[in-house]
Amino acid sequence: MAVNNSFLKSVAYFPGLSTEELDSVKKLIFEKKVERGDIIVFEGDPPEALYFVSSGVVKMFRTSAEGKEQVLNIVRPGESFNDVPAFDGGLNLASAQAMGPVTLYGIPKHSLDLFLQEHPQVAVSVANVLAAQVRHLVSLVEDLSFRPVVGRVAKVLLEYAGDGTSPGQQLTQQDMAAMAGTAREVVSRSLKVLQSEGVIEIDRHRIVITDKEALRGIAGASN
Amino acid sequence: MVVMPVVDREKCNGCGLCISVCYCEALILVDNVITVLETEECGWCTECEAVCPTGAIACPFEIVIEHS
Numbered sequence: 238m239a240v241n242n243s244f245l246k247s248v249a250y251f252p253g254l255s256t257e258e259l260d261s262v263k264k265l266i267f268e269k270k271v272e273r274g275d276i277i278v279f280e281g282d283p284p285e286a287l288y289f290v291s292s293g294v295v296k297m298f299r300t301s302a303e304g305k306e307q308v309l310n311i312v313r314p315g316e317s318f319n320d321v322p323a324f325d326g327g328l329n330l331a332s333a334q335a336m337g338p339v340t341l342y343g344i345p346k347h348s349l350d351l352f353l354q355e356h357p358q359v360a361v362s363v364a365n366v367l368a369a370q371v372r373h374l375v376s377l378v379e380d381l382s383f384r385p386v387v388g389r390v391a392k393v394l395l396e397y398a399g400d401g402t403s404p405g406q407q408l409t410q411q412d413m414a415a416m417a418g419t420a421r422e423v424v425s426r427s428l429k430v431l432q433s434e435g436v437i438e439i440d441r442h443r444i445v446i447t448d449k450e451a452l453r454g455i456a457g458a459s460n
Numbered sequence: 461m462v463v464m465p466v467v468d469r470e471k472c473n474g475c476g477l478c479i480s481v482c483y484c485e486a487l488i489l490v491d492n493v494i495t496v497l498e499t500e501e502c503g504w505c506t507e508c509e510a511v512c513p514t515g516a517i518a519c520p521f522e523i524v525i526e527h528s
Contacts, residue, residue, distance in 0.1 A: 273481070273483065292480070293477070293480045293481075294477050294480060294481055294511040311510060311511055313477060313511065313513055314475075314477075336480070336481040336507055336511060337479075337480035337481040337482070338480055339480075394523055397523050398523040398524060398525045399522070399523065399524045399525070406523070407520035407521065407522050407523075408520055408521055408523065409506075409509060409518045409519055409520045409521070410506060410509070410510075410519075410521075411509070411515065411518075412520070421510065425506075425510075438526075439521075441463075441503065441504040442463050442504045442519070442520070442521055442522060443521065443522045443523075443524060444521045444522070444523045444524070445524055445525075445526050446523070446524065446525045446526060447526045449525055
């Protein structure tokens with residue numbers, strides 16, 4: 238088993254555990270290696286485990302009935318995912334996909350229940366981790382539900398577009414997110430919406446406004 | 461010359477997460493700092509930017525209006 242105490246201590250669930258307690262955690266943990274694109278957890282399936290990312294990056298997302306994807310979170314080393322279903326036993330809330338080669342550690346759901354009973358002090362850390370996740374998700378819900386984000390992204394594009402004689406300003410999706418008052422994940426989706434509506438084309442590192450009037454209409458609707 | 465993602469060497473902490481998600485192998489660590497190799501294989505997926513925990517990688521878009 239490759240998992241070591243220094244990694245476990247870096248995980249928000251186990252910061253204050255003694256060496257003996259960390260050793261008892263290690264006995265529960267299994268290692269899993271996945272490749273780019275592999276789905277680790279399927280939305281709607283019964284939960285099998287709570288996972289921690291050791292190396293690599295995992296994308297959490299939900300897919301609509303129309304096949305549209307909404308990224309909920311990017312999980313980096315030391316962070317966990319599939320927490321909620323692992324604790325409450327409900328179905329997986331989101332799918333998890335490896336964005337590259339990923340090494341994971343998992344605690345099977347049935348072991349998790351017993352571990353928490355034996356180490357109730359970990360419950361405080363669990364509450365803190367879940368609270369942080371709720372804060373992140375509430376912020377995302379606000380963006381997706383209440384703000385006409387697509388319109389605001391459209392406005393940013395119009396504002397920073399070159400007129401053909403001079404080059405337009407270069408903006409990252411993070412820049413656009415900051416300007417539109419939203420999250421990067423929402424900008425990414427908004428650009429896809431605008432692309433599917435035929436008002437922009439994304440040509441590698443260029444965003445080409447193909448229907449300026451339609452884009453103006455979308456931007457105006459956000460006022 | 462191929463336009464490639466831009467690295468802020470001061471911000472890069474050498475964690476290598478961007479390398480793990482780059483499908484065209486355009487990123488390498490040199491002296492614990494990410495270096496970008498020019499390649500036409502880069503499709504501007506922007507995943508390196510998305511996963512960077514320090515905001516050291518930028519995949520900026522040039523925004524232009526098509527004149528018919």
